[in-house]
Amino acid sequence: MPRLPSSLLRHARRQHPLLPLLLRPCRDLSSARNELRWLREKALEVAQTTSPKTKWQVTLRQSCLERSRGMPLQYILGTQPFGNLEILCRPGVLIPRPETEAITTHLASLLQPPSAPTPSLYPKRTTKNKPLASQAPLRILDLCTGTGCIPLLLHALLSPHTPSLHISGIDISPRSTTLAHKNLTHNIKTGSLPQPAKKQLSFHQADIFSNNDSAQWAGHSTWDVLVSNPPYISPCAFNTTTSRSVRTYEPKTALVPHVNNNTAPPAIDHVDADTAVGDAFYPRLLCIAAQIHAKVLLMEVADFDQAVRVIGLLLATRAWEGCEIWRDEPGARKGRAEEEVVVGGGGCRFAFPSIIQKATPAEHRSSTLLQITQPRIKSKGMEANR
Amino acid sequence: MFITRWGPLRLYPYANALRAPRLWRYQSTTTAPTPSISPALLGRARALAAEHAQLSKQLDSEYDIQLAKKAGALSNIAQALNGWEAANNSLPELQQIFNDPSTDAELRSIAADELTSIREKLSALSKDLQTSLVPQHPFAEMPCLVEIRPGAGGNEAALFAGDLLRMYRAFCKRKGLRANLLKLDSSASGVTEDQIEEAVLEIDSPSAYDAFRCEAGVHRVQRVPATESKGRTHTSAVSVLVLPNFPEQGEEELGAANFDDPSSDYYIDPSDVRTDVMRARGAGGQHVNTTDSAVRLTHIPTNTVVAMQDSRSQHKNRAQAWQILRARLAQQRRDAREEEIAQLRVSVIGVAKMGRGDKVRTYNWSQQRVTDHRSGITVHHLDDILQGGESLDQIMTSVKEWLKTRDVEGLIADEEAAKAKSKNEAKRVHQRG
Numbered sequence: 001m002p003r004l005p006s007s008l009l010r011h012a013r014r015q016h017p018l019l020p021l022l023l024r025p026c027r028d029l030s031s032a033r034n035e036l037r038w039l040r041e042k043a044l045e046v047a048q049t050t051s052p053k054t055k056w057q058v059t060l061r062q063s064c065l066e067r068s069r070g071m072p073l074q075y076i077l078g079t080q081p082f083g084n085l086e087i088l089c090r091p092g093v094l095i096p097r098p099e100t101e102a103i104t105t106h107l108a109s110l111l112q113p114p115s116a117p118t119p120s121l122y123p124k125r126t127t128k129n130k131p132l133a134s135q136a137p138l139r140i141l142d143l144c145t146g147t148g149c150i151p152l153l154l155h156a157l158l159s160p161h162t163p164s165l166h167i168s169g170i171d172i173s174p175r176s177t178t179l180a181h182k183n184l185t186h187n188i189k190t191g192s193l194p195q196p197a198k199k200q201l202s203f204h205q206a207d208i209f210s211n212n213d214s215a216q217w218a219g220h221s222t223w224d225v226l227v228s229n230p231p232y233i234s235p236c237a238f239n240t241t242t243s244r245s246v247r248t249y250e251p252k253t254a255l256v257p258h259v260n261n262n263t264a265p266p267a268i269d270h271v272d273a274d275t276a277v278g279d280a281f282y283p284r285l286l287c288i289a290a291q292i293h294a295k296v297l298l299m300e301v302a303d304f305d306q307a308v309r310v311i312g313l314l315l316a317t318r319a320w321e322g323c324e325i326w327r328d329e330p331g332a333r334k335g336r337a338e339e340e341v342v343v344g345g346g347g348c349r350f351a352f353p354s355i356i357q358k359a360t361p362a363e364h365r366s367s368t369l370l371q372i373t374q375p376r377i378k379s380k381g382m383e384a385n386r
Numbered sequence: 387m388f389i390t391r392w393g394p395l396r397l398y399p400y401a402n403a404l405r406a407p408r409l410w411r412y413q414s415t416t417t418a419p420t421p422s423i424s425p426a427l428l429g430r431a432r433a434l435a436a437e438h439a440q441l442s443k444q445l446d447s448e449y450d451i452q453l454a455k456k457a458g459a460l461s462n463i464a465q466a467l468n469g470w471e472a473a474n475n476s477l478p479e480l481q482q483i484f485n486d487p488s489t490d491a492e493l494r495s496i497a498a499d500e501l502t503s504i505r506e507k508l509s510a511l512s513k514d515l516q517t518s519l520v521p522q523h524p525f526a527e528m529p530c531l532v533e534i535r536p537g538a539g540g541n542e543a544a545l546f547a548g549d550l551l552r553m554y555r556a557f558c559k560r561k562g563l564r565a566n567l568l569k570l571d572s573s574a575s576g577v578t579e580d581q582i583e584e585a586v587l588e589i590d591s592p593s594a595y596d597a598f599r600c601e602a603g604v605h606r607v608q609r610v611p612a613t614e615s616k617g618r619t620h621t622s623a624v625s626v627l628v629l630p631n632f633p634e635q636g637e638e639e640l641g642a643a644n645f646d647d648p649s650s651d652y653y654i655d656p657s658d659v660r661t662d663v664m665r666a667r668g669a670g671g672q673h674v675n676t677t678d679s680a681v682r683l684t685h686i687p688t689n690t691v692v693a694m695q696d697s698r699s700q701h702k703n704r705a706q707a708w709q710i711l712r713a714r715l716a717q718q719r720r721d722a723r724e725e726e727i728a729q730l731r732v733s734v735i736g737v738a739k740m741g742r743g744d745k746v747r748t749y750n751w752s753q754q755r756v757t758d759h760r761s762g763i764t765v766h767h768l769d770d771i772l773q774g775g776e777s778l779d780q781i782m783t784s785v786k787e788w789l790k791t792r793d794v795e796g797l798i799a800d801e802e803a804a805k806a807k808s809k810n811e812a813k814r815v816h817q818r819g
């Protein structure tokens with residue numbers, strides 16, 4: 001990491017003595033100022049609720065020090081907003097990412113009945129895509145659920161229009177399922193989720209690789225929708241591409257597939273061993289999707305190359321009718337020309353975004369794969385420094 | 387009794403007032419000009435009152451909610467016209483009594499008093515009548531956003547912007563208006579409200595727009611900054627924008643706020659708006675745990691940009707950015723329309739519109755006074771004003787009066803322009819024929 005210019009540090013110091021500490025993890029002044037404000041609000045809140053009273057200035061200084069060492073803000077504050085929800089975050093469980101928030105929201109908008117207004121995400125738009133569900137019961141399975149953020153947000157967005165809803169989250173880590181339960185209770189308490197969420201949502205501890213025989217998840221063998229944001233980082237990329245804060249403070253099992261006899265990826269041409277480890281969860285997810293007769297499958301991937309490799313796997317199954325690759329912020333870039341992706345030496349062409357329009361799974365057992373990709377090179381983002 | 391001698395006066399509605407004892411005096415007021423109302427406006431008022439009468443008759447035989455609404459909107463005008471006409475009609479009669487040489491002295495004196503008092507009343511009544519004719523501002527009943535931004539003057543301006551923000555918050559608190567700080571960019575540490583770069587205050591009570599409309603414009607401060615060693619007075623400026631606020635719920639009730647209907651004035655085509663989210667370069671997703679939640683919206687056709695980063699929730703930043711964008715675009719469209727109307731008026735009577743760049747008020751520290759340049763009022767309780775106290779009400783009321791007068795002038799100009807136009811057309815027809 002390049003050193004921060006000392007002029008910037010001095011400038012920050014003049015504004016607030018604690019700002020230079022926050023510049024280290026934030027890298028720019030405006031994010032550092034935002035974090036300082038949020039940490040201060042939290043410190044004031046803590047000072048009011050704890051006894052014996054600690055001085056909020058002491059708490060604030062303490063958290064700024066932790067933050068400067070790279071501790072994620074979400075672990076210090078204990079929460080991360082996710083859609084309209086507040087997700088509790090604890091060390092040992094991966095912090096939900098904004099990309100996941102975006103695809104979850106987009107998926108919900110596609111699953112809604114036609115008459116339903118778009119969830120309160122601006123702008124209200126008329127959904128041109130045919131909805132995949134109606135008043136019919138809808139069952140959604142989330143594998144590798146972490147904090148439970150995906151099932152919880154899907155419930156918040158879908159339940160107003162889908163009376164019969166059942167969503168389950170599975171994770172190998174007991175810490176994760178415990179936290180997911182806490183999140184369920186927490187969001188019901190704050191009123192962000194309706195009371196019935198308690199019965200319609202469930203979280204279970206299981207290893208998605210060691211459940212071969214029963215093919216039952218949360219006690220059911222068929223599901224309409226399968227979602228997953230699995231570990232997708234290769235061991236090599238973990239050491240080179242992930243940020244220090246992620247590497248030091250977030251659980252590695254959530255990021256890099258743990259390979260053993262069960263999970264060892266099949267050897268594929270042109271794919272080196274390291275990359276294959278990063279992709280290890282996808283064949284298994286495709287296999288489970290088939291077992292549970294999922295009509296829609298949404299998987300998060302790291303980047304465009306991984307997306308293309310996963311499409312290669314998908315083609316081999318011959319089970320799916322269409323496929324989309326979503327960029328960051330799907331739905332936010334309407335009107336962009338479709339682009340073609342060539343997979344497997346030109347054998348098959350995929351146009352994205354819109355094959356999903358053809359899929360009306362309520363009528364025939366068709367299948368659609370939806371995926372998100374983050375092609376960093378192509379995404380137009382704000383400049384980090386304003 | 388002597389009342390019998392004044393038989394004819396009983397017809398007139400203020401007869402009761404005549405029974406009160408009066409001082410004996412002759413006055414020259416009898417020859418003063420009667421407060422008058424432009425014939426153009428009077429004509430218009432009569433036409434609208436006739437329409438109201440017609441509607442009321444229709445409603446008597448059959449109730450219809452649409453008709454009732456229409457009649458309700460006109461009833462103010464009908465009432466104001468009634469009052470004005472009753473007073474106005476009594477004038478000739480009194481004048482006659484006064485002028486009649488056979489009138490005895492006591493009666494003449496009473497008639498003189500009456501004439502004076504009715505003329506006074508008439509001026510209030512004609513004002514009522516005129517203001518009843520001014521169409522309500524389309525945003526009048528809406529809640530509003532107040533945007534405060536420092537202009538020229540560096541730190542001083544940023545500090546004064548903070549003063550104004552506190553002033554409006556205190557004002558809302560005293561008046562029981564729900565105020566909520568939607569956005570705060572502060573130039574200092576990001577943790578204080580003393581020096582601000584930009585603040586947006588949401589005032590969530592109905593008709594807040596009408597209450598705050600008079601605050602839009604450039605507010606100027608004259609004072610010696612704390613950092614000024616030579617004791618020189620500096621002048622800095624802060625601009626205040628007042629925008630209509632369209633709450634997310636209940637849009638249907640607000641006719642103007644129909645966003646989803648492409649034919650509505652306030653429709654925003656989502657594809658005209660580019661959304662940018664803050665993303666660091668390089669890998670995203672699981673590779674990083676960013677805390678950037680900033681959202682920036684750009685309305686491409688007008689190049690209106692709203693950036694929000696106050697909340698940790700991107701969802702909330704996005705929603706609030708849309709709220710502000712909608713408010714700004716609605717106000718821009720309204721401004722464009724008013725500008726058009728103002729252009730027409732300038733050509734008729736030369737009433738110039740105050741633009742948003744015009745200086746509206748000066749806050750002077752050394753003299754402890756505030757002067758509003760529109761109404762011309764000066765109030766000396768600077769502290770009370772900055773605490774949102776009753777002295778601020780006093781200023782705001784005076785500006786509202788000024789706005790009303792200006793609206794009436796505009797109305798007269800419109801009527802005259804219309805008349806001139808029809809005359810010209812008649813002439814042209816005549817010439818051709």
Ligand SMILES: C[S@@+](CC[C@H](N)C(=O)[O-])C[C@H]1O[C@@H](n2cnc3c(N)ncnc32)[C@H](O)[C@@H]1O
Binds near residue numbers: 093150170172253
């Ligand atoms: C990238 S995290 C995703 C968490 C969450 N879905 C999100 O989007 O924030 C991957 C999760 O998969 C879980 N996991 C790893 N191996 C697993 C396995 N074999 N079976 C089930 N879950 C597993 C980890 O505990 C971790 O919570």
